[in-house]
Amino acid sequence: MNRNLPTLTPEITEAFQPAVLQVIRNSIAPTANDQEFLLFAHKAASYGLDPFKNEIFFIKYGSQARIQFAAEAYLSKAREQEGFIPPDTQMVHENDEFKIAMNKETKQMEVVQHEIGFPRGKIIGAYSVAYREGYPPVTVIMDIDEVAHMFTGQNKDNWNKWTSDMFGKHVQQRALKKQYGLSFEDVTISQNDVPQPTTQTRRDITPTQEQIEAPIEQPVLTRSEELLKEVKAKFKQLGITTKKAMQEYLDKNAPGIDPTTATESELVGLIELLNMNIEMLASQSNDADLLE
Incomplete structure (x- = not known):
């Protein structure tokens, strides 16, 4: 047409x-x-x-x-920046020898040991190291419990079928965002x-x-009320519609934050987190179509 x-x-x-x-x-x-x-x-x-x-x-x-x-947007724009080095993204399985420690100089958590054997067992975590020439590496490490809601949410089929790909893109995006100062709204x-x-x-x-x-003609909302309204809308987009489900998400991803009493800066931070989750849902859907 x-x-x-x-x-x-x-x-x-x-x-x-x-x-x-x-x-x-x-x-x-x-x-x-x-x-x-x-x-x-x-x-x-x-x-x-x-x-x-x-x-x-x-x-x-x-x-x-x-x-x-999508997560691909972060990788694409990172490639364009000076000093780009491909990130290293790995799954951590229950039978792997895996240790992390604080780097005393950079004050950042780093992977100090990751050795694998077979059978590796179930995936229990993931990490991504974003490198850049002239800059210290940025490492993002996530326990699988931090993305547990993905396995029961709107895109649960893709997360359960393509766990390694979906989890890897999720943690890699966070690392690239920090290393290269990338942000898409x-x-x-x-x-x-x-x-x-x-x-x-x-x-x-x-x-x-x-x-x-x-x-x-609409009631005039305060800045906090507008942000709270946006938070509720984003929860709905993620398929999180009950108070219990919302609280479980907050307990895992933003402990201590109560949207009804949060400050404007806390609400903005929560919105950014929800945006990332929404982006991942859409990215996973597209990725699954390509892999079929």
Whole structure:
């Protein structure tokens, strides 16, 4: 189906040829409306990410859309930076000889022993060492209990089937983020809240657009209330809808944090953690399709 493209930003026209944009529109973001697709394409172009390599993708949840950055986006952008060295990511099994210790100079936890034998047993943890020339290594170590919710969440089939790949991408992303200072902000687009980059003025202004742009009478929320609302929405995206499930997630991933009494900075940190989990869910889904 040939669909007309919306007015494009300079970043989009520089990054993508019209024919390529049409393929992206029809195959990668077929459910996006003009505004949603414009923002998706602008984000991909601005960050230099390739939708065809699953570095960024568009997901529609009813009337709400989501632009998400995959684990591949972190590896792709890390490769572009000076001094890049491929990271070392490994699974730790229950029969492995594995020890970690604090480096007295860097004050960071490091892997000091990892020896394997067979049978290795079940996966009990993972670690990733992000290297960079001229910088000390950054090591991220995770116990499998820290991602236990992944095995029972929306994407449980992929996590149980491809545990090593999914867990490895998860811990590697964290290491690359710290080593290279990378940060991508996912974007949620709701029916009455459509963020978009500055674009050329459209010539035709339809009544529908006027209705969208018209002010909507809503209660004025404080900054904390807005953040709390966003936290609840992100829990829902992860398939965590009950108070018990939310508390279990917080106990494992953000102990001591109560969203109803948390400070703004604590809520922002929790949102960042939830964003990463949401990104991993989408990444895992795409990865599983490629591996089938």
